[in-house]
Amino acid sequence: xxxxxxxxxxxxxxxxxxxxxxxxxxxxxxxxxxxxxxxxxxxxxxxxxxxxxxxxxxxxxxxxxxxxxxxxxxxxxxxxxxxxxxxxxxxxxxxxxxxxxxxxxxxxxxxxxxxxxxxxxxxxxxxxxxxxxxxxxxxxxxxxxxxxxxxxxxxxxxxxxxxxxxxxxxxxxxxxxxxxxxxxxxxxxxxxxxxxxxxxxxxxxxxxxxxxxxxxxxxxxxxxxxxxxxxxxxxxxxxxxxxxxxxxxxxxxxxxxxxxxxxxxxxxx
Numbered sequence: 423x424x425x426x427x428x429x430x431x432x433x434x435x436x437x438x439x440x441x442x443x444x445x446x447x448x449x450x451x452x453x454x455x456x457x458x459x460x461x462x463x464x465x466x467x468x469x470x471x472x473x474x475x476x477x478x479x480x481x482x483x484x485x486x487x488x489x490x491x492x493x494x495x496x497x498x499x500x501x502x503x504x505x506x507x508x509x510x511x512x513x514x515x516x517x518x519x520x521x522x523x524x525x526x527x528x529x530x531x532x533x534x535x536x537x538x539x540x541x542x543x544x545x546x547x548x549x550x551x552x553x554x555x556x557x558x559x560x561x562x563x564x565x566x567x568x569x570x571x572x573x574x575x576x577x578x579x580x581x582x583x584x585x586x587x588x589x590x591x592x593x594x595x596x597x598x599x600x601x602x603x604x605x606x607x608x609x610x611x612x613x614x615x616x617x618x619x620x621x622x623x624x625x626x627x628x629x630x631x632x633x634x635x636x637x638x639x640x641x642x643x644x645x646x647x648x649x650x651x652x653x654x655x656x657x658x659x660x661x662x663x664x665x666x667x668x669x670x671x672x673x674x675x676x677x678x679x680x681x682x683x684x685x686x687x688x689x690x691x
Contacts, residue, residue, distance in 0.1 A: 449533060452532045462509070488512050538601075554592065554637075556608075577590075590610055590614070592606040
């Protein structure tokens with residue numbers, strides 16, 4: 423008799439959560455079919471294995487997933503109900519999944535909408551308040567041969583390290599639990615201001631209606647952003663710096679021909 427033992431840890435719990443979220447179903451419905459010679463687990467199933475590894479191990483290296491799957495193969499098969507082959511979770515196959523998600527931007531957005539709607543409906547989550555924000559991450563990395571194709575650029579550094587390349591991350595969440603609704607990885611040298619209205623539009627698609635309070639920081643307080651959201655019957659709550667404050671009515675109506683922005687206040691001339 424051969425007896426083998428495996429550590430269960432939180433693997434069954436994570437897998438069950440991912441199954442209830444219908445991660446595999448959403449991905450398989452939206453991504454194009456794998457190559458005809460592809461055998462084994464689907465893109466959605468491989469995504470579940472990858473996410474389970476990332477969550478349980480706090481590690482995102484693709485090369486480390488295959489030995490981890492082999493170590494926990496029995497509990498993974500029992501938890502998922504899938505037959506997992508020896509090379510199903512190789513770094514080549516996982517890289518293909520990540521590549522497909524990266525290349526098919528429209529499919530990725532549709533997955534985001536479908537997944538968000540499913541979670542809101544399944545758990546009857548309140549959809550009264552949602553918020554969005556961006557931040558930057560500095561990295562020790564050398565610029566590649568084609569910097570125009572890279573997300574890593576020198577920009578305004580919130581880490582006070584202008585010497586480092588950086589990228590920006592946008593995240594919109596649903597209050598009060600903080601469930602992600604919209605996310606995007608962006609170039610490090612762009613402006614945040616133009617992102618807020620497209621983010622609000624995507625949040626509307628996920629939530630399914632416009633009757634929620636959109637909360638953001640002062641970078642969403644420009645007149646153009648607020649006016650566009652209001653024109654689309656949205657509700658917002660943002661801190662408005664004086665330099666973004668609404669100009670006097672007479673000036674807005676064109677009675678006064680020009681205005682001068684003095685520091686953080688509008689001064690008519």
